[in-house]
Amino acid sequence: MSVTKLAYYPGCPSDATAMEQDMSTKAVFEKLGVELVEVEDWNCCGAAEVEDPELVYALNARNLAIAEKEGLDIVTPCSICYYNLERSNIALKADDELRAKVKGIDSALDYNGKIKAKHVLDVFVNDIGLEELSSKMSKKLNLKVAPYYGCYIGRPPETAFDDPDDPDSMDKLIELMGGEIVPFSQMKTLCCGGPLMMTRSDIAFEMAMKILDTAKSAGADCIALACPLCGMMLDCKQADIEKALHVEIDMPVVYITQLLGLALGIDANELGLNKNAVDTKDILGKVV
C-alpha cells in the first residue's frame, strides 16, 4: 500500500449533522495505518450554493494551497466538497491566468497545482485497494445493502472516479465485507433532492422518498452512502419525510465509512453508529 499520510478535509457538516461520518472516517484511516492531517484552518468549499465558478476556485485555492505546503493529497468524505476541491484543482492547474488572478487576491491562495483532491471511496477502492482492505477485515457483514452513490461520484466526467450510469466501487466494497447488494441500479445515481431542500422541500422530499422506498421494497437492511447532504436528506430528514408524505419507512442509512469500520472490527460507538437519526441497532446485530 502506497498511501500512508493524507491531508483531511472534513467539510462543514462534520461537526454537526454528519458527525458520524467524520468519526468513522478518522477511525477507519487510523485502523488502516493512514495518518490524516487536518487541513489547517480549512474554509468551506462553497457547497452547491456558490454558483460562480471563480469564487469556488478562489475559496478552494486556499484549501489546496494549505495541503500543498504539507506536500499531501487531500481526502474528503463529502461528495460535494470533493467535486469543488478537485474541479478547482483542475481549473487552476490548467489556467495560468486564473491562477495569477486568484493569487493576486492574497498570498494564502498561491497554489501551484502539485496535489490532488480525492474522495474517501476512491482512496479505499483504488488507492489502498480491495486486497489490502480484505486482509485487515475481521468481521463479516450479513447485511442486505442498497448502495446509493448520488451525484458527484460518477458525474461530471472531469472529476468522476466511477461510472456515470452504473458505478460499482461501493458495491465491490460491500461485497468484500460480506454484504449482499439488493436490486437498486435505477436509484444508485439519482439525485437525493438535497439542493432543493430549503427552497422546494416538496420536490426534495418526493425525490428522497423514491430512493428510500425503492431500498425498502428491495428488502434492504440499510442504505449505504458517501455524502453528508445525502445523509441529511435520507437519514436526518427521514422522519420529516414520513410525516409530510404520510408514509412509514424506517430505513437505516449509514455512511460507507461506518460499514467499513464495522468490517474492520472497530467499535460501533467509535464509528458514531449511535448518532444516525434512524436507529442502527438491527444492523449491528448482523455483524459477526
Next chain:
Amino acid sequence: MIKTWELDPNFKEEIMNERGGEHLTACFQCSTCTLGCPIIDYVPSYNPRKIIQMSLLGMRKEVLSNPDLWVCLICQTCTARCPQDVRISDLLGAIRRIADKEAEAGNIKIDSSRPIFDKAFQHQLAKYGRLYDMGLAKEYYPKREGSFFKGMMAMMNDYKDFGMRMFKKGKMGPKAMFPEKVKDLAVMKKIFEEMGEK
C-alpha cells in the same frame, strides 16, 4: 409567437462571456438533457433544451424570468450525458447569475426563494469562512417570508421536530448556536470582495 423585434441578438454572447456559459452554441437540440433530467417528473414544464434554444434566439427576458431556472438540482446528469459537451449544469448556473444581476437591478422579478437562500449562504461564508446553519436560517426565513415574525414562525415549523431529533443525537447542542469560524477571516473577506457578487 416570437416577436422578432424584441429579440436580443447579443444575449448568447452575454451568456458565453460568463464562466460556465462558454459552450452554449454547441447545442444541437437533441433533448438528451431534458429527457434524462430527474426534475421533469415533478416540474413537467422544466426543459433545459428549450431554455438553450430560447437563449440562442435571443429571448433574453423570457429566459431570465423563467422560474424553472431555479429548480435545477445541479446534479450533473445532463452534463454527463450531453453528446455535445454543452455543460448544461454550468450553463444554467451562468444564466442564473445573469438573472440574479437583472433582478438586483430591478429589471426582472424572480419567482423563487433560491437566490435569497444562496445569498444568505454566501454571507455566512464571507463572515465566518464556514457554514453557520443558524445564521443562514436567521437570514433566509425572514427574507423569504417578508417579515421577521413570519420568518421565525416558518423556521420553527421546519425545524422543531428536526432540531429535537438532532439534539437527542448530540448533533445540535449549545455549540451549534455559535458560528465555527476560520482563523484567517481577513482572507475570506478579501476573497468575497474580489470574487463575490457585488
